[in-house]
Amino acid sequence: MKWLAPLAVATAVALGLAACGERPQVVQYKQGSYQGKPDTPPYQNSPYNGDKAAWDRAVATRAQNQNEYKRTN
Amino acid sequence: MARMKFLCDAERCIECNGCVTACKQENDVPWGVNRRRVVTLNDGQPGQRAISVACMHCSDAPCMAVCPVDCFYHTEEGVVLHDKDLCIGCGYCFYACPFGAPQFPQQGAFGVRGKMDKCTFCAGGPEPDGSEAEFRKYGRNRLSEGKLPACAEMCSTKALLGGDGDVIADIYRTRVTMRAARGTKSGPPWGWDTAYAPTQSAAGTSPGPVPAPAPAPASGGKS
Numbered sequence: 001m002k003w004l005a006p007l008a009v010a011t012a013v014a015l016g017l018a019a020c021g022e023r024p025q026v027v028q029y030k031q032g033s034y035q036g037k038p039d040t041p042p043y044q045n046s047p048y049n050g051d052k053a054a055w056d057r058a059v060a061t062r063a064q065n066q067n068e069y070k071r072t073n
Numbered sequence: 074m075a076r077m078k079f080l081c082d083a084e085r086c087i088e089c090n091g092c093v094t095a096c097k098q099e100n101d102v103p104w105g106v107n108r109r110r111v112v113t114l115n116d117g118q119p120g121q122r123a124i125s126v127a128c129m130h131c132s133d134a135p136c137m138a139v140c141p142v143d144c145f146y147h148t149e150e151g152v153v154l155h156d157k158d159l160c161i162g163c164g165y166c167f168y169a170c171p172f173g174a175p176q177f178p179q180q181g182a183f184g185v186r187g188k189m190d191k192c193t194f195c196a197g198g199p200e201p202d203g204s205e206a207e208f209r210k211y212g213r214n215r216l217s218e219g220k221l222p223a224c225a226e227m228c229s230t231k232a233l234l235g236g237d238g239d240v241i242a243d244i245y246r247t248r249v250t251m252r253a254a255r256g257t258k259s260g261p262p263w264g265w266d267t268a269y270a271p272t273q274s275a276a277g278t279s280p281g282p283v284p285a286p287a288p289a290p291a292s293g294g295k296s
């Protein structure tokens with residue numbers, strides 16, 4: 001019966017400190033998952049017909065039209 | 074992978090509203106809906122600035138997080154789009170958006186809110202690319218034609234840049250560096266000290282090396 005007292009103390013301490021943990025209590029909002037219709041990528045149809053590399057090149061070239069340092073020099 | 078973004082250079086914007094007009098014309102946007110607008114800050118005071126604002130296509134979009142029917146989605150290119158067939162017009166996205174991008178057409182005599190409408194980065198929506206249905210609901214799909222948004226492409230001073238974030242950041246960086254090299258601009262870009270702490274070091278090596286002039290007092294803007 002000598003072990004009963006330490007066991008009782010250990011149990012009491014464990015139960016007593018159980019509420020002392022600092023767990024986040026803020027609700028974790030998860031990003032909503034899309035419920036609508038699927039969309040196709042912009043390079044899927046004509047004129048690129050699935051050629052992503054060509055579309056990337058076209059858009060990158062087009063973007064450089066906004067850079068007047070490249071247009072004038 | 075491209076991540077499409079807008080960037081407005083406040084040093085160049087002359088408040089011509091050409092971007093607003095281009096957007097309305099290109100997408101046949103209904104009366105009362107402004108997908109893009111030009112905001113004037115410190116109107117009439119020295120240091121007045123104008124910036125063109127629309128949906129910023131946030132990487133972690135608040136509208137997407139609050140939508141009760143989950144009608145928003147991110148495209149591969151980082152464009153935030155939504156399905157109008159699913160939208161219930163509740164307006165949560167309008168409250169959540171820090172830029173006031175979501176717009177609601179006023180239908181009927183009592184201003185009943187219609188389905189949300191916003192900038193699509195000229196990327197259409199979840200309908201077949203280039204279809205009549207897509208144009209009617211979302212406007213032109215210029216991205217599928219290898220073009221960039223009409224507002225940015227027709228900006229006369231090239232204040233508004235649109236495209237892959239890396240590319241337009243490079244364009245802007247070149248521009249700011251050239252300004253500093255010419256000595257035509259004594260301070261860092263407008264808003265630099267708001268976003269970053271003013272630095273005194275590394276003069277001439279980065280866009281933000283030169284101490285900024287004293288900031289003008291903030292005041293309300295007009296749109």
